[in-house]
Amino acid sequence: MAGKTIIDKIWDAHLVSGANGDPDILYIDRHFIHEVTSPQAFAGIKKRGCRVFRPGMTIATADHNVPTENQHLAIADDLSRMQVDALTQNCNEYGITLYGLNHPCNGIVHVIGPELGLTLPGMTIVCGDSHTATHGAFGAIAFGIGTSEVEMILASQCLIQSKPKRMRINILGTLQEGVDAKDIILYVISKISTSGAVGFFVEYAGPVITGTSMEERMTICNMSIEMGARGGLIAPDDVCFSYLKEKRHAPKGEEWERALAYWETLPSDEDAVFDKELVIEADHIEPMVTYGTNPGMGLGITGSIPVPGEVEDQSRASFEKSLQYMGFSPGERMLGKPVDYVFMGSCTNGRIEDLRSFASIVRGRKKADHVTAWIVPGSKQVEKEAEEEGLRAILEKAGFEMRQPGCSACLAMNDDKIPPGKYAVSTSNRNFEGRQGPGARTILASPMTAAAAAITGKISDPREFF
């Protein structure tokens, strides 16, 4: 019998049942909730007259629609305030831990889970947010769910799920300087398209992956959904274990030893068979930028926008509509295109290493006058670290201002909206039409590329800043 993949090992260990043609019932270890996708789920269980089955396994934060300035004041927008209040009320009523606004542990759900040690190898983790795959960086099965499923977890700590197919993406070779984890994942998506992994759970493997830090792994796993995958993960190793060791909620003492012994059994067996395997050569990867309205429309920064017909996975009409929205023409180069806004943040790139990387480029330079830049830390803790390390000072000296944590312009539910027709280089994960505000034009990139754009006011190659 062939060995098992890490995906099978974790999945199978969480099956409550599934025999005799019954659907798979998957037990969930960690459930994260936030203000936007949970209120209707609480209303649902209330209506059914049931309790929250395991309130200790759900953790809440307020992140999606919170302002990134003056967080000590009441939220000015009525609807946003009502959602945050509803979350607080529901958490109080059902005994769920809430890291709300102004709590020192507050932040974007996918940033705080790992930094608090709530995200651990071998877990099943869900959240009503598609970027839950971020937690896969720790060797966990983590995926986004809808509100009906949030209700299922609240009621039973379980979900009914069919088992995904397994894909392994092996990243070989070595990365060039100036190219980071964001570039790797944007490159992968540009190769396999936004639907290339539909129906699959992905394991990222190979020497480039084992050489990454935990934060880089989170950036990679985060965008798994952008190629259609249910989730993505990376086998836990010493890098992962030492990241977790002293984290607030990580197991301690004897429990740690026991957990570690189990976690070490998780990596895919050598003879495990995947439904699909891909190989990516890292040496070819340049700093990446997107030019269209889905994350698969990306290219190396020195490249040119394709001409219709060169793009295989998209019809001509969709391709042309996309370029029209962006105000770009086929065959144009991306380098040198003017930029109005820079957004540095989100659960993809709002962690401390991302801020360090951004600051490494802006240090000793000045922000272009016409560029509006929003630097939004992913959490209170990141904000604090940035302060202590002197990153805030570096940023301020260069003409940037650091805001308070939240999802911010990643989805533009609060006031951080890119105005219609304006170009934003953004370290977030989606360049859909209107994602960052109605009519906003988003160019996805790494923190270094975003920093280079903020300084020059146009799309620039970060490699020229070393």
Next chain:
Amino acid sequence: MPVEKFIRLVSGCVPLPEENVDTDQIIPARFLKATTRDGFGENLFYDWRYLNGGTANPDFVLNNPAYSGAVLVAGKNFGSGSSREHAAWAIYDYGFRVVISGSFADIFKNNALNVGLLPVQADESFVEALFAQLEIQPATQIAVDLESQHVSILPGGPVSHFEIDAYKKNCLLRGFDDVDYLLSRQTDIEAFEHGRNVYYE
């Protein structure tokens, strides 16, 4: 929430030949601030449906009186992006009961099934034929039969089989939902909890 039963539907169609329609188009994030499930249909496809200033965009299909019905026909990879179930609520609330496409994003498909909106993944050739026919005859009717898992263009036009998870099919046919099922399995869930590692609590 318990879902409405779905057995068979005969209806006109609204064509949206766009590919990769993402959930930010279906319902933009700024409309996600409600704490109830109602009323999302009003803002369905808002940024395509309305011009700046809120007047109806005459070029968008929902504003074209020639097309009506409970079936939305869309280009492939429909529903990619965010996990917001609000996208499925908006489509349902607007009055659609079926979405036909060559392929769906996974989370959207799950969300749709959970709210009683049937995602029909038909052969791409069928979807193309349907788009072509709708262009010539906007009033074309189709039949969607969940029991036999077939969708057909009426009368006597092309037919496509579609796949659906057997359990989910049963839920829709009977108006059952997952929470009911999971609550009925509580004893098994508790037994599972007893037999497992404790260091996650």
